[in-house]
Amino acid sequence: MTVLSVNMNVAALLRNRRNHPWPSVVDLGRAALAAGAVGLTVHPRPDERHTRASDVRDLRALIDAEFPNRELNVEGYPDARFLSLVREVRADQVTLVPDAADQATSDHGWDFHADRARLEREVSALKADGHRISLFADPDTTVMAAAADTGADRVELYTGPYGGAHSDVEAQERELDRLAGAAKAADDHGMRVNAGHDLTVPNTAALVARVPALAEVSIGHALFCDALTYGMEGTVQRYLTACRSVARDMG
Incomplete structure (x- = not known):
């Protein structure tokens, strides 16, 4: 079953526009x-333009106090500041x-060949500390063996081009094929598969139906947009x- 992790960056970005305590990232x-x-x-x-350290x-404290069976997923570039946090x-x-450091949003995966030595080092150290490790990856079947060689537990497939094809059915199908192929290649090399970027309710359902072994989706922007209409509880339920969707599609 595919599980949902809610990306809180949009909530933090909205709060930071006025530097007030609201909306509360913790409450949302x-x-x-x-x-x-x-x-x-x-x-x-x-630059802490949205989520701050x-x-x-605070979110770690929330999970520990009220939802001890839930997870905190922290994404970022593995510099000293990030690794310490x-x-x-x-x-x-x-x-x-x-x-x-100045990138507006994540828009590409790792070069697993060029960055292999560093990733092997960081993955090994983080796993020794008890963390599960996922690596952001383009949906490319040819890089999954190299991704697995780093020792990571998972890859997170970048779904930006898939989300960007929202008005082009043929392009969406091509991107779904790429994602499905990459997911199979990752699975063949012993890694589980996450996905994220520009996912919506309809394209998440289509993705899960095509990639039933998808472990986790991380969704923020569209989810918070939908929450303006449906509220947070209703929106999370829709996602x-x-x-x-795979269970429905497979009967």
């Missing part, structure tokens, strides 16, 4: 978890992303239904 995280999300995702960038600590908050899952 609590609502998402109470509605059935398996965990919360954060991507604390160096303090938010990461994920160890401090005991992130259940650490997703390493090859972002530049959970999409995550169960």
